[in-house]
Amino acid sequence: MTRLAPLEAWQNFYLIVGSAAAALTGVQFVVIALVADISRRSKSSDSVHAFGTPTVVHFCVVLLISAVIAAPWPSLANAALAFSILGAAGIVYVFIVFRRARRQTRYAPVLEDWVWHTVLPLIAHAALLAASLSLASGGGSRLFVIAAASLLLLFIGIHNAWDSATYMVLERSKEESEKEGMRESSG
Numbered sequence: 001m002t003r004l005a006p007l008e009a010w011q012n013f014y015l016i017v018g019s020a021a022a023a024l025t026g027v028q029f030v031v032i033a034l035v036a037d038i039s040r041r042s043k044s045s046d047s048v049h050a051f052g053t054p055t056v057v058h059f060c061v062v063l064l065i066s067a068v069i070a071a072p073w074p075s076l077a078n079a080a081l082a083f084s085i086l087g088a089a090g091i092v093y094v095f096i097v098f099r100r101a102r103r104q105t106r107y108a109p110v111l112e113d114w115v116w117h118t119v120l121p122l123i124a125h126a127a128l129l130a131a132s133l134s135l136a137s138g139g140g141s142r143l144f145v146i147a148a149a150s151l152l153l154l155f156i157g158i159h160n161a162w163d164s165a166t167y168m169v170l171e172r173s174k175e176e177s178e179k180e181g182m183r184e185s186s187g
Contacts, residue, residue, distance in 0.1 A: 005078035006143060007079065010069050018066025019152050021157070025059040028052070028161050048103035052164055054097045054117060056153060058157035065150045067127075083146060087129025094122045107167075116159055124152040 064086060073079045098118045101109055109117070131145035 007069050014069045018063050021059040021062035025056055028056050047106040050100035050104045055160040057158050058153045062154050064149050077136040080132045083132030087125050090125030094118055120156050124149040145149035
């Protein structure tokens with residue numbers, strides 16, 4: 001089976017973007033593993049589910065979009081259906097993330113957190129859904145919207161992974177400073 005010409009033109013783009021998403025997913029697992037003792041001490045995984053898990057999900061969505069583009073679809077309508085499902089599921093997931101972020105108590109999100117964890121992902125998934133709904137009638141500019149949504153999710157994941165990693169490092173440094181201060185005051 002041959003690839004559809006509109007999708008074939010995007011192969012290199014999605015090879016790069018999908019590979020980056022896959023590699024960054026692995027890096028996120030390493031970061032979480034290296035700082036796992038912070039979560040163990042807090043006895044709560046709510047903040048990880050609210051802020052860490054969505055980062056991996058964003059990377060996986062980008063990887064899945066890349067796989068959809070690379071698949072040998074018999075028609076654009078099939079790819080459009082896959083993107084529609086992915087976009088709709090992503091919108092639902094953003095609301096789940098919003099609820100988790102509001103319920104967790106370890107960290108008080110600021111405006112930047114709400115933008116990067118809910119607003120921008122909602123925009124990306126809504127763009128993916130909107131582009132997919134008219135993709136079957138002609139790829140053209142809709143494929144650019146899907147590419148932009150992929151890049152936005154990739155950049156959101158990179159930002160949020162960096163934000164989580166720096167927060168965890170700063171949290172660990174703060175806890176170590178507090179322990180050192182307690183030892184000095186008691187000794």
